[in-house]
Amino acid sequence: MKNILVSGCGGRVGTAIVTRIAASADCRVIAGIDIQAESVGARYDFPVYASIDEFDGKADVVIDCSHHTAAIPLLKYCTENRVPAVIATTGHNEEETDAIRAASAVIPVMYSRNMSLGINLLLELVKKAAATLGADFNIEIVEQHHNKKLDAPSGTALMLADAAKSVREDSEYVYDRHAVRRERGENEIGIHSVRGGTIVGEHEVIFAGQDEIVRISHSAYSRDVFATGAVRAALYLADVGRVGMYTMSDMIADGK
Ligand SMILES: NC(=O)c1ccc[n+]([C@@H]2O[C@H](COP(=O)([O-])OP(=O)(O)OC[C@H]3O[C@@H](n4cnc5c(N)ncnc54)[C@H](O)[C@@H]3O)[C@@H](O)[C@H]2O)c1
Numbered sequence: 001m002k003n004i005l006v007s008g009c010g011g012r013v014g015t016a017i018v019t020r021i022a023a024s025a026d027c028r029v030i031a032g033i034d035i036q037a038e039s040v041g042a043r044y045d046f047p048v049y050a051s052i053d054e055f056d057g058k059a060d061v062v063i064d065c066s067h068h069t070a071a072i073p074l075l076k077y078c079t080e081n082r083v084p085a086v087i088a089t090t091g092h093n094e095e096e097t098d099a100i101r102a103a104s105a106v107i108p109v110m111y112s113r114n115m116s117l118g119i120n121l122l123l124e125l126v127k128k129a130a131a132t133l134g135a136d137f138n139i140e141i142v143e144q145h146h147n148k149k150l151d152a153p154s155g156t157a158l159m160l161a162d163a164a165k166s167v168r169e170d171s172e173y174v175y176d177r178h179a180v181r182r183e184r185g186e187n188e189i190g191i192h193s194v195r196g197g198t199i200v201g202e203h204e205v206i207f208a209g210q211d212e213i214v215r216i217s218h219s220a221y222s223r224d225v226f227a228t229g230a231v232r233a234a235l236y237l238a239d240v241g242r243v244g245m246y247t248m249s250d251m252i253a254d255g256k
Helices: 012-022 037-041 068-081 094-103 117-133 155-167 224-240 248-253
Strands: 002-007 027-033 061-064 085-087 108-111 138-145 172-174 188-195 201-208 213-220 244-246
Touching: 002 012, 002 224, 012 027, 012 224, 027 037, 027 224, 061 068, 061 224, 068 085, 068 094, 085 224, 094 108, 108 224, 117 155, 117 201, 117 213, 117 224, 117 248, 138 155, 155 188, 155 201, 224 244, 224 248
Parallel strands: 002 027, 002 061, 061 085, 085 108, 108 244, 138 188, 172 188
Antiparallel strands: 138 201, 201 213
């Protein structure tokens, strides 16, 4: 039985993760962290703290799905107590991203801006398409999310762009065609964000060539897809026994 600490347990993704853990026989929530501890705590049968500094127990693994500013204090707890961490939150700045990387020298860390298995397959398909279709095909990425999402473009859109760039190394990302009046450059990867309603997450990578278009897309219909992946990743990290930075692809390749 693994004891999981869930940071951001009161949010949309956090709630789905708590529900997923409750349905699992292999793990339980030892505690939650949420800045709205009082109202969130009233919903759950485990203790919820406003800050990781208030928690003096020992988790087997931590899942963070809160806010990018939570990463540094959370990773301090994890590295001091040798607790593996699944960082599912997006929108980290450079200092926070460096802290995540540094922590992976001390503990196992899974940092994935999209925990769904489908998106992780999409990353492989994008690399294959970019390699097969070559520079004659222009790459554009369109992501759509609900009207409460804070960061744009989505972390997943950037992961997809990075997958394409790993094959087309001279690519440059373009977020705004409004500011400049000129033709599209051959090496551009256009990244576009749509925000509205309750859209859970739509990602489409368009490879537009001469007279033909290839579209690769993924739709998430509920946050359960992220929760399932995050809990699976947490159980994987809790037992992996080797420090380092892990991806969902590593876990899938490991047959977990
Ligand atoms: N990796 C993935 O697969 C994936 C999928 C969807 C969303 N996300 C990311 O997960 C994060 C949460 O998304 P959401 O839609 O659940 O947001 P949300 O706003 O519904 O929930 C965030 C929760 O975190 C709490 N919180 C805010 N700041 C905090 C802090 N410093 N410490 C502790 N708790 C804090 C809030 O009170 C809230 O309950 C976002 O960064 C989002 O982009 C990741």
